[in-house]
Amino acid sequence: MRTIYKLLFLFLVLVNSNILFAQTNHAPVVTNVDFTIRPDGSKIVDITYDVFDADSDTLKVTIEASSDGGATWGLSCANISGAIGKDITSGAGKTIVWNTGVEHPNFYSPTVQIRITANDLYFGTCGDQLIYAGKSYNTVQIGSQCWLKENLDVGVYAASTSTGSSHSDVSNNGLIEKYCYNNDTANCTSYGGLYDWNEAMAYSTTPGTKGICPTGWHIPTKAEFETLIAAVGNDGNALKAVGQGTGSGVGTNTSGFSALLAGNRFNNGYFYTLGTNTTFWSSTESNAAYAYYFYLWNNDSSIGVGNFYKDHGFSVRCLED
Template sequence: MKTKIRFWMPAILFALFSVFLTNCKEKEEEPLPEVEQLENDTSFTDTRDGNVYKKIKIGNQIWMAENLRYLPSVVGSGTGSETTPYYYVYGYNGTNVSVAKETENYKTYGVLYNWPAACTSCPEGWHLPTDADWIELETYLANNGYNYDGSEGGDRMKIAKAMASTNGWISSSEVGTPGNTDYPEYRNKSGFTALPGGYRYMTGRLYDIGNAGRWWTTNMAYSTTAWLRIIVSDYSNVFRGEDNLSLGLSVRCVKNK
């Protein structure tokens, strides 16, 4: 199945239009002391469920180096909404959280969240990244030696290999892509370890596991869509696009500054 990619408006139009949109309403709270005590240089524990996550410092940001696995409830992929929070595990169609957590897809790829669920799912002290958070990450990587060919600049056009995990991707012959083993010194050079966890489309169908990963931002693009990032096995760039709020996508949290 060919990956669906919806491209972005020109930056000026987006800036003018975005002032009329409502973004995620996240709680603005300081990290709890007990959460801080459970952190070290490379990992932290989510006290809500005991999940331990690797983390990585990239530039001035600290990112999760794994997909979020917070799962307070679960539904099958046939259930969807643009307004009600829903949580999915790729390939699991039941409603039993304990059973869902035992699946390999949960353990490997984490949870797929519709946008309302993604907005409130990051643990205390962390937040769903804004579009600006992603741009900061991408700009840092492109300008600091993470393009697959050693060049600098070029926005997000050559950084996918440096962000993607070194395994799990469908093989590709395209140069400098996550699915190609070329330029081995640049494979996951950033430590971000992006995973091809697939996604839930608005029709309820599941697509792209092994081929692509998609991650939400907090920012709406239109009244029923939000900005996201996509990494695909056979593309060297990171895509910035927008899609419907009912989609089930992965989540990476970034630490509050």
Template structure:
């Protein structure tokens, strides 16, 4: 009886140890999945160097803050090949870490991206009919530097038309940072900066890229371009969310 009790306890201890090891492995795996650097062994610097040698990038310097950006022609459009970094009211560093800004740019609420009052987060700019018509015009500048503007929904659609209808955005995703490297076949260099909810929570850093359109989507939303490792689409999100901005050159 005593021997059986000892054996029973030993077996129970072994079961507990095995369970603890498995839980530890799951936690370790989850931690690695949350870290972009652990997901992809292609370094940012190597990725950028490869793009610099593969594409005929132009450059543009924002006179407001001296920030210089790569630019790239895709189809008939010229895009910034980096996320906007201009520090405006209503903008945030990805994951609330200013060291992320150089690579990932800043995150902007919709009203910040358009450079309009915060009151239009939950109501249409049509309240100010002059402002409304300005936003509807081609090349509406918003927070973009001089000579550039916030893309319209139509301009995002034009960019997407360069790729197959079933594209998941692999042509736009960078080869670095993402868990599954993109092809970045046009030099757009989309990086997963994630986004910020109005309550201050940062989400999907290293997993998702979102970019504003100037166009409204209902009363409290606006269109955004979204790129994940599995999809590319245009849909509405809350204007109070803070996401990335890519600028397109005036024509």
């Protein structure tokens, strides 16, 4: 890994890295990362880099951002365009434009870092492992869809305050923020984070948006969850990890989805149903206050789709584009 330091408006630090799949393959190499901030006051950052892949594979390029010197990678970096995402080929002088003026108009930190990553997009099949925000995720093919096999665990921890009234303890502040069940960060490690709908969506309302998922992945729509349900014949046990559930709700995990009964955060700040229920946000709104979700219980094989307040904290599973 090579780090380039350059003192400019946001004191951005760009870090080169690459992702290695488990199979034998030459990893793509990112070099010569540099940036300039436009002098017109727009706070637009022009990032350039070179990328080379010895196998001449088509690549997927992603960007992650950190606000704390690389300790965590939860700074939103979504307002980007250019040589980013899928179908990037090897070459010099690749350009990415990051509009920090729009995304972070009031944000400042002297320890912001950016990490540019390239991996082989078409090497292997669904089932390869990917790394996002420093954490490894497995992938699984279910019918026509490729899913992350684990709940998303990205962002900085936000404590949930139990007030007895509806509220959110996260905000649109440029950081990805997550709740951890019972305010215990070990539960995020085990079960993934719990996210408000708006936070999961990166404050977009567009169905199928990337949200807080890795580049090339997105928050599933209600219709895409219904496709998943059809693929497993409406059998919720096929989606639950082995060891999850009881009685007629025992998980068989024949799909490989590996759902954990991760519980939820109610919008009054309390946590509930760890070990008895799991709920996943869709990217489809029901109305201005509600969004659709997909859920499983511990004691039967049913799969439910409902809608509820967006300020509840539910799990997030990403679906490949």
